[in-house]
Amino acid sequence: MATTAAYPVRVEASLDAPLSRGLWLVKWLLAIPHYFLLALLWPAFFVLTVVAFVAILITGRYPRAIFDFNVGVLRWSWRVHYYAYAALGTDRYPPFTLADVPDYPARLDIPYPQQLSRGLALVKWWLLAIPHYIIVGVFAGGGIWLFTDIDNDRFGWGENGFSWGAGGLIGVLVLIAGIVLLFTGRYPRPIFDFVLGMDRWVIRVAAYATLMTDEYPPFRLDMGGHDPAGEIEGGTVRPTPAAPQHGWTTGRVVSVVVGAVLALGAMGLITGGASLLWLDRAERDADGYVTVSETYSTGGYAIASDTIELRGTPADWEAASGFLGDVRVSAESVNGRPVFVGIAPSREVADYLAGTEYAVVQDAGSGEDLALRNGGPLPAPPTQQDFWTTQSAGPGTQSISWPAASGDWTVVVANADGSAGVNVRAQAGATVPSLLWIGIGVLVGGILLFALGAVLVGVAAAYRAAHSPPPTADVS
Structure with a gap:
């Protein structure tokens, strides 16, 4: 049986159970202190990456102190976004540290490269990574990585630094999972597996683009909380096992992607319909x-x-x-x-x-x-x-x-x-006499489109769950 090659950027996560039904609605507020600090850390990350770039061109090595700092910023960001809207996988508040926290449900590790290619440093972060940037743009909704957009909480090019998670397929699927959690008290495990696969893909590309490894990121979804590279050393967290791949057929992956795209478009219609209703009710003058x-x-x-x-x-x-x-x-x-x-x-x-x-x-x-x-x-x-x-x-x-x-x-x-x-x-x-009915029509159309997208995602996820083997007992 063929084995999956391990990528050096290891991303581990454990899905907490039970999760609060409604805490995710206010996590954007609770995470503000982290967003503020990350907005200060990511400009430093960018400057130090430029310094490391020059050092690699001259010496072929990534300065160890800079590497440890930048990995710490990535690690901190992963914990915050796992808590917030890149996964909603835990209710445990993220620690304020660059260091690895072995018992936190989300962990990230990148081994220090003893030697890096001078030539690859010139092209991998912009030319070689272009195919991955396109895929990451679909997953995260922000396209190319490096800076964080605090207002939108998502990975992608932004005005304020580094971010990810509120746009693209990741954001849509996490929103659907949050709604299911709100009404049922359970996070759909198949959605978690799929989201973690996309998060892991995006983090690998981020590490490659910021020169932390010369190994080209694989074009595959390693789904679930367990990284194929194995557990991070010194860890006490039991990551959620990787999902068996046979349940995610091409048709079901397409169903999830189409459903997520429909739901993403529906959110624009819902916002537009709500805006038209607001105009009709609140923005008319005394003459109508x-x-x-x-x-x-x-x-x-x-x-x-x-x-x-x-x-x-x-x-x-x-x-x-x-x-x-x-x-x-x-x-x-x-x-x-x-x-x-x-x-x-x-x-x-x-x-x-x-x-x-x-x-x-x-x-x-x-x-x-x-x-x-x-x-x-x-x-x-x-x-x-x-x-x-x-x-x-x-x-x-x-x-x-x-x-x-x-x-x-x-x-x-x-x-x-x-x-x-x-x-x-x-x-x-x-006067636009039909504005009210137009707003209602657009809003209802958006809700129906979102429901259709949620059904497509839900059907694929339900089939995946029904055809997954029962979890094995955890023998300590």
Whole structure:
């Protein structure tokens, strides 16, 4: 019988039983002290890895003190993420130490390499590891490894250091396991085995990419808490035995992956549906409009929108009107001066503003993104022009309704008398009468999609559990 080759990066874990049904809901809060300290440790890890890189190029050796520190940071991170959302495998709070803790349910060990290839150090962390980065991106949702993103608690490139576990297949399967745990009090063992296989794969790639070994990571899932390399020396933890591989056929692995992808997409729909319901219930003004607003200021004589291109037949606009409802554009002068707001065909506006100093809003969501056009004053106050499709002028808030018709349109806001120095609070909004039902539909669709993904994962896991041999007695 063929044996599985042992990889030098050893990852061991023991699934605690029983686990608290609801503690996982607040572990993100309980783990904040660890996230804070890891955010300090991982920049040091990065700098020391660069130092080690130079040392390997010169001497062919990884400085032992730096190696021990970096392994300690990896070990600490593994304990925290095993406790939190890369596994939820234990309720025991992680210790604050770089050292190995033999009786903690999650352990990691990397033997010190006496000699490392100078040539491989130049290419393995970026070129050779690319296939693994792609796989890790699917598993962890963050793609390439090295830094931690505290806000998302996941491995991948982030702004704050090193992390993993809240995205990709790992995050989805752990979420499903957490929900099952919440309602049944039991962590599905097949999901645990699968998650540990992915965690182990990701940690191996992390160690290889940070130059701790020259041995290329294997393209295989070593599932379960037991590492094929054997128990870590000096350990008292009894790792969860590796799951027999015959139960995870290609079809069942595909079922888990497809189910996890569906569940991951469903979370986006659920978030989007909840956001639409929140907009409908909390963000309508007194007149029933859902609005966005921004303050714009320029020393010129007007503020104009970018060209708004509208295309479609009258039937299309009738359908759009049924969806959007009433559409309104408003403006109010910040300094209390009478204000003008109007909409007209873009060609007419361009002729009117030719040679005028004004500003163009290039990004409606950012009041600072104004492109200035040099020139002089307006040829005449905007209220004296007859090309406006709709306009309003005067003190206080001035509002106009959007002309629902095909064409190229431009919105212009100016002082009613055409003077320089425009400073206004602008709003655009629509009643969107169907927003409530759209939000409900998106939310329900997301829930149903998540349920479908959970069923696919659950069926594969249930079959795997049903066809696993009974656990052997532990004889001490």
